[in-house]
Amino acid sequence: MESIPVMLISSDNASRSELKNDLEKFKYIDIVGEFDDLMEGFNFIINEKPSLVFIDVSSAPTVAIDAIEKINFQLRSCLVYAISNNTDPEFIIQVMRAGAREVFGKPVAQAEISSVLDKAKHLLKTSADSFTEGKIFTVFSNKGGIGKTTIATNLAVSLAELTKKRVALVDLNLQLGDVTTFLDLSPSYDIAYIVTQISRIDESFLIKTLEKYQEKELYVLADPPYLEQAEEITSEQIGTVLNALKSVFSYIVIDTSSAFDSKTISALDLSDDILLVSIVNLPSIRNAQRCLDLFERLDYPREKVKMVVNRYIENEEITVDDVEDALNHNVYWKIPNNYFTVMSAINRGMPICEINKDSNVNDSFFGLAAGLSNSLYVKDKDQNSSNSGNSIMASLLSKMNLPKGKK
Numbered sequence: 001m002e003s004i005p006v007m008l009i010s011s012d013n014a015s016r017s018e019l020k021n022d023l024e025k026f027k028y029i030d031i032v033g034e035f036d037d038l039m040e041g042f043n044f045i046i047n048e049k050p051s052l053v054f055i056d057v058s059s060a061p062t063v064a065i066d067a068i069e070k071i072n073f074q075l076r077s078c079l080v081y082a083i084s085n086n087t088d089p090e091f092i093i094q095v096m097r098a099g100a101r102e103v104f105g106k107p108v109a110q111a112e113i114s115s116v117l118d119k120a121k122h123l124l125k126t127s128a129d130s131f132t133e134g135k136i137f138t139v140f141s142n143k144g145g146i147g148k149t150t151i152a153t154n155l156a157v158s159l160a161e162l163t164k165k166r167v168a169l170v171d172l173n174l175q176l177g178d179v180t181t182f183l184d185l186s187p188s189y190d191i192a193y194i195v196t197q198i199s200r201i202d203e204s205f206l207i208k209t210l211e212k213y214q215e216k217e218l219y220v221l222a223d224p225p226y227l228e229q230a231e232e233i234t235s236e237q238i239g240t241v242l243n244a245l246k247s248v249f250s251y252i253v254i255d256t257s258s259a260f261d262s263k264t265i266s267a268l269d270l271s272d273d274i275l276l277v278s279i280v281n282l283p284s285i286r287n288a289q290r291c292l293d294l295f296e297r298l299d300y301p302r303e304k305v306k307m308v309v310n311r312y313i314e315n316e317e318i319t320v321d322d323v324e325d326a327l328n329h330n331v332y333w334k335i336p337n338n339y340f341t342v343m344s345a346i347n348r349g350m351p352i353c354e355i356n357k358d359s360n361v362n363d364s365f366f367g368l369a370a371g372l373s374n375s376l377y378v379k380d381k382d383q384n385s386s387n388s389g390n391s392i393m394a395s396l397l398s399k400m401n402l403p404k405g406k407k
C-alpha cells in the first residue's frame with residue numbers, strides 16, 4: 001500500500017521520539033517531519049500537506065488549539081491527533097472542537113496507535129475519494145498592458161458560467177488593481193481586510209466578505225484602496241489566503257501585476273496553472289522568454305506554464321509557430337484581437353459575454369475555461385463561428401484529458 005506521510009510536533013523530546021519509534025513500526029508510515037517548535041511545524045504542515053499530524057498541546061495549549069483549527073480548515077483531508085498532559089474534560093472538548101479527531105494522554109499506548117492508524121487508513125481513502133481542492137490559475141506577464149486583467153476577469157466569468165461551480169477572482173495587482181473597474185463593483189471588503197482576520201477565515205467568512213458578482217457563482221477579492229495597505233500585506237499572508245480559498249472555491253483565478261515580487265511568486269508557487277500572456281511582437285516574446293527561464297529556475301514543471309497569445313491576428317508577419325520555436329514552448333491558447341468588443345466591455349464595466357456573447361473573443365474565453373476545467377464547451381450549432389477553432393480543440397482535449405501544447 002502507499003505510504004502515509006505523518007508529522008509530529010512536540011516540545012517534549014522524549015515523548016516525541018517514543019511516538020516516532022512506535023509509529024515507525026508500521027511499514028506504511030513515513031515520518032516526513034518532526035518539530036519541537038509549534039510555529040515551524042505549522043508552516044511545514046501547510047506547505048507539505050501530510051495526511052496525519054500528531055500535535056502535543058500540553059505546553060502552549062492556546063496556540064496549539066489555534067493551529068489545529070487552521071490545519072483543519074486549510075487542509076481538509078489532513079487528520080489531526082492531539083496529545084496532552086491535561087485530561088480535564090473541558091479542555092479535551094475544546095481541542096476536539098478545534099478539529100482534533102482524538103486526544104491521547106502521555107505516553108500514547110501502542111494499542112491506541114494501532115487502532116488510530118486503522119481508522120486513519122479508512123478515513124484517508126474516503127476523503128481522497130470525495131474531496132478535491134480548488135485549482136488556482138494565475139494570469140501573469142512581466143509586461144504591462146498586455147491583457148492580464150481582461151483575461152483573468154473573463155476567464156473567471158466563463159468558468160463560473162460553464163462549470164456552475166464556485167469561482168474566486170483575486171486581484172493581486174495590489175497597487176494598481178483594475179478588476180473592480182472591469183466588473184463595475186464597489187466591494188465592501190478587500191484583501192487588506194481579510195489578511196487582518198486570518199484567524200476568522202472559514203467558509204462562511206469568505207463567502208460573506210468576497211464580493212458576489214451578480215447572480216453568478218463568482219466571488220471577487222479586491223485589491224486594497226490605499227497603496228500603504230498593499231505594502232503591508234506579506235507574501236506569507238497571500239499564501240494563507242490562497243490556501244484558504246482552495247478549500248472553499250473550485251477555481252481561483254488570480255490577476256497579477258507585472259512585477260516579479262515575492263507576493264506574485266507566492267501566488268505562482270501555489271498555482272496549478274500559470275497562464276503566461278504574450279502578444280505576437282518581439283519585445284513581448286523576449287519578455288516571455290525571461291519568464292520561462294525564471295520558471296525553470298523555480299523548478300516549475302513545464303506543463304504548469306501555459307503560454308497564452310493575446311490579441312492574436314491570423315496571417316501576421318510573426319506566426320504562432322515562430323513564437324513556439326523562439327520560446328521552445330507550445331502555445332496553449334490564442335485569444336483573438338477584438339478591440340471593439342474588448343474596449344466596450346471594459347468601458348462599460350461588464351464581462352465580454354454580456355457585451356457580445358457571439359463574438360470570437362467570448363468564444364475563446366469559454367474555450368479556455370473549458371480546457372482548464374476539463375469541461376465541455378460546444379458553441380451553439382446555428383452560430384457561425386468566426387474563431388480560430390480553439391473551442392473545438394478544448395472540447396476534444398478535455399475529453400481525452402491530455403495536456404495541450406507540450407513540446
Ligand SMILES: Nc1ncnc2c1ncn2[C@@H]1O[C@H](COP(=O)(O)OP(=O)(O)OP(=O)(O)O)[C@@H](O)[C@H]1O
Pocket residue numbers: 143144145146147148149150151173178256257258310311312335336337338339340342343346361
Ligand atoms: N483580445 C484583445 N483584443 C483587443 N484588445 C485587447 C485584448 N485584450 C486586451 N486588450 C486591450 O489591451 C488593453 C490592456 O488590457 P489589460 O488592462 O487587460 O492589460 P493588463 O496586462 O492587465 O495591464 P496592466 O499591466 O496595466 O495591469 C485594454 O485596453 C484592452 O482593451
Ligand SMILES: [Mg+2]
Pocket residue numbers: 148149150173178255256
Ligand atoms: Mg491589469
